Amino acid sequence: MEILECINSKRSIRVYADEIIPEEVLTNLIELGTKVSTGSGLEPWGFVIIQDKNEIDSLSEMTKQYLLDNFEKYPYLQQYKDWLKNSQYSIFNHASTLLIIYGNVESHWHVYDCSLVAGNIMLAAHSMGIGTCWIGFAEYTLNTKEFKEKYGVPEQYELVCPMSIGYMKTKLTPPKRKKPIIFNKK
Template sequence: MNILDCINEKRSVRAYTDQQVSNETIHQLLTLGTKASTGSNEQPWGFVVIQGKEEIQKLSEDTKTYLLRNLDAYPYLKQYESWLLNPTYSVFNHASTLIAIYGNTKSHWYLYDCSLAAGNIMLAAHSMGIGTCWIGFAEHTLNTKEFKEKYRVPSEYELVCPMTIGYMKSKLTSPERKVPEVFNW
């Protein structure tokens, strides 16, 4: 698949098959992620890869519990309360692989660099027939001291992108987008 087709067709995927993405493929995707542009060549990214539906489902339940207890602190999430209350809803879309991208805060550009790495991973995965989805709900639980200690993430690293990854249950149609808003030309 050429890059233009990949960009035009890529969608966030929220339904995966049970087929596990191989360790080799995950390693290849992480390597492609690190080919992203990086400010001052600092390459401030670090990754946590979690595989296995049981562990990811437990993280989903922990995330739902946390968000429901703290909805007042996150008014932008109030609209999703019914999802969070639904016992069958999975924050991580029932995926069997979760990649968390962390950035070293010693780099001024860590947010940008890690976001570019995430974009590379998402586009590369799509070109391989693998779906991905940036999981905004997870930003509160995958960046806690407890989580970072459990998964050996150094304290100076902050979560940038929690991403589910897996083989798509069905091919999605190309996304429709608004015409670019140009403020000045």
């Protein structure tokens, strides 16, 4: 897929086929992701890959419960309350894979650098027929001390992008966007 076509047709995917993404494909996507520019050449990224369906489902339920138990702290999530109460709803879209990107806070630019990595991974995946979705809800559980200890994430790394990833069940139409706001345009 040509790069401009890829950019113009990429969407967040929330319905995946059951097929597992092979390790070599995930490694390739991560390597492509890390080809981005990086502030001061620090390359502050690190990754966790989870492909255990039971673990993914457990993390989804734990996240839903945490959010429901602490809803008053997050008024901006009110619109999602019914989703979180739905037993069929999965935070991770029933994906077969979670790809989690962490940034080393010793780099001032870790959030920017790791966001660029995520963008590269998402575009590369899309070009291969693999869908992705940045999962904002996951920020409440995948950056805890317990989670990071379980998966060997060093203390100085902070969560930047939790991503569901999997082969697309169906192809979506290209996104429609508003005209960009250019502040100094007359």
